[in-house]
Amino acid sequence: MGESVPRQLRSWGDEVSILVRRWWWAAVLVLVISWLPPVPVVQAAFTIGCLALVALVGIWFFITARRMPRSSDDRWRRDVSRQIVSTWSNTSMNLGLSVRDHVTGGPIIPGISEPIWNGSTCALGVALPQGLGREHLHAQADLLAQAFGAQRAIVEGKHIGALVLRLEYGDALEEPFVLDLPIAWDGKTVPMGLNASGALWSIRLGAHTLVAGASGSGKASLVWGMLLGLAEPIHAGLVEVWGIDRKGGMELALGQSLLTRFASDAERSVIVLEEAVEAMQQRARDLAGKTRQHVASIDSPTVMILIDELAALTAYETDRDRLRRANAALATLASQGRAVGFMVFACLQDPRKETLPARGLFTQTVGLRLRDRMETAMVLGDGAVAAGARCHEISPDTQGVAYVLPDDGRPPERVRAGLITDDMIRDIASRFAAPRQIPVVVPEPPASTERPPRAPRAPRRTPRKEAAS
Template sequence: MFKRLPGDETRNLVSTTPDTAVVFRPAVVQTPAIITIVIFAWRCLAGLVRLLVVHPVAVSCVAAVVLLWRLFGWPAVLVAFVVLTSSLAGWFTADRASFRRWISWRMLAFWRRFWIYWRHWQPVMVVSGLGRHLKGRDYLPRLVRVECDSWADRVTVRMLSGQAVKDWSDRIEHLAHGFGSTSCRVAVERAGRLTLTFPRRDPLAVPIPAVPIPETASVGPVEIGMCEDGSPYRLKVHGTHVLIAGATGAGKGSYLWSTVRGLLPAMAAGLVELWALDPKRMELSYGRALFGPRYAAPPAECADLLEAAVKVMQERADRYAGLRRSHTPTVDDPFVLMLVDEVAFLTAYQSDKGLRQRITSALATLTTQGRAVGVGVMAALQDPRKEVMNIRNLFPDKIALRLDESEQVDMVLGDGARDRGAMADQISPDPARGAGIGYVRLEADPDPVRVRAAFVSDSDIRAMVAEFAGAGEGR
């Protein structure tokens, strides 16, 4: 068989043996030397400009050393080095936070950009399938920028034309192990650009003690723990509904009790009413005195309490109609937060069909109409399947703690959440390492955030009961 030849050269070839390969040497076009020189000079100039833009500090330091050496000799360089070192040491001693922000993290980013990412960029991109090798040439996504902070690297990437976010989110494990990290998360910066987050350490590995009770009364957002970047995690409960899903021992109680703890001053001021449904009689019953008459455990009482909340919601809606569109907590119209532990027992595992229908109907009514008039629902469950909790999509904000299966992550947080880095099925089952750790996906942000709720111990709950039991009654 003839090999494919350029032009009409195949017409001049004759072979009596069809299986014999034809050797053909294509014509070589000589490129003028001036064109080669211009292209080389242009590439050198573009590389120099790119170096100045990407690494201005490093280039300035090298240029300053060379200039001092040429003008004043090595003693001037030594004096400048001593002065600079002393200044940096004084800066580090006086204000470590700003020193890290402006010096340490930038130098670390410069080093990791070269040693970790740029050095391994081509093989990782090609092997993972994000790069293309066509006709002897590599087409690779562009490494735009590397930024570091106390716990992670954030790598900005320009995708190849025609690539989609899913192409990257499907390969987060390839990227994580290729660059020596435990995980990778993908977020869209803007059209054509992604931010890849590679953690270097885990700030949430150690359990967090209970957050101090706020000094001022507020309905939130309530500080209940810490985000992965070290900042406080504040959970919004007023004006939304929250669904918490996690296996047994995952730490759902930490979220419930931390929320209660943050709302205690507002409850004492009459701005918040906490209504508790505790069908297991184990979690919320420990602080039952905080809820007063608004506590229910038997399914029939839970149905009655939910229907009472629906009546409150409907009465407010009648009064607000045509006058206001949002709720402001007052003593006369406090924010009502329904705390439901193990909601699946009431909605799916309840043997009494009539009670199950009443409870499901009341929860659906509250989650569809309640937040505008100041009635919120915070529900916890173990099994997030649709047949167990068929109204889970009515909760705008969702939290996924440790889950048993990878498919359950998308059931809780929505399609594509696990591909974006919400590895809730890989959270450690060890209570000391994984209890309270979860991924939060808010209504306004599709990217999951890793957080850990503070652990509220039995002694903390007893102290809360001793100080605030009955504080909100009689108003």
């Protein structure tokens, strides 16, 4: 490998060979001086030269030792990185990731940077030559993962000269875990779980968020992760959560004390949506001419409308009037609520447009395990699927694993929501109850003003004809 191997990946043998090639002249000089006559000046110069050489060699090995792997994991990363660097050229040409140089006739392959490790993920900067596009690297991502022994490969970036190929050799999300909740709120995000590198993953608060996943994919972990993650601002009155649970209350009723408003039947659910629209529009009128962005306070809290099984409101409702009202209210909230501190966090199983007409108004989406590639594209978009977001390939044994498409244009991120137990819900709900609960009142039907129907007239009798005399 010689000097083509990145410094932090060299072994002791590499370092010694480089040392010999760079400092051979010093050894020859020492030997020549040692054969000269024993003149005091020459001896003094010889002694100083030896000491200087020893000092230089000592400094060299001190610096080198700091770069040497200190554990089996470091040695494994070094070996994998050397294998990637040494086989990149042949692998690229075998997979068709090369173009022909019209001047020399030889192949030009993508250039790579030295591997950078973050846990069990290796990141390579990739610069594609002219003639190759980002889609070519995407198309060969799976084969690159196989060639380098990785579990999966993800391509990030948009410019062909500054792409990043991430090779994942382990899965930090393989085993379930429990977050230590509640976590101090920063006013902008809510900690939900871990990302693929094992770092804390948080959802940005403010965007309308849609969570889609098949039955048993782990939607409850996201619902309760959001609620328990907001426990402190809920208790302080800075955030209000208006909960809608169309499973008859089976999900949200356990932590109902965290909710300012709660509805579990069809009529009350629609009322909550419509009254949220009224409160949102009133706040917009109050803020008009004063500010363009709401700031949460006790007098004007951020309001989250949390909906479990949204399709029961937007598609499966049998009453056509309630169905129309629910879709109209939801579309109004999702299109106007963000600036005035009203947001929607909704979960559903079926992501089709027929199920959720306002799907395009949700700017932050989370895809749990889905049934097929088409559903993944419905939730995250074709671009996210091409970038490696494959919700349809998530194992049923890894509930809570998902791909998140943020609303700020970043590529999709593979994450896993923390496991939430019933005991955690009961404990946090009892300690961080919302300061007020507002009941949902179904209005009485208006009194009828119609006159009571008149009694039917008695049938008119026809007089009998007198018998002929």
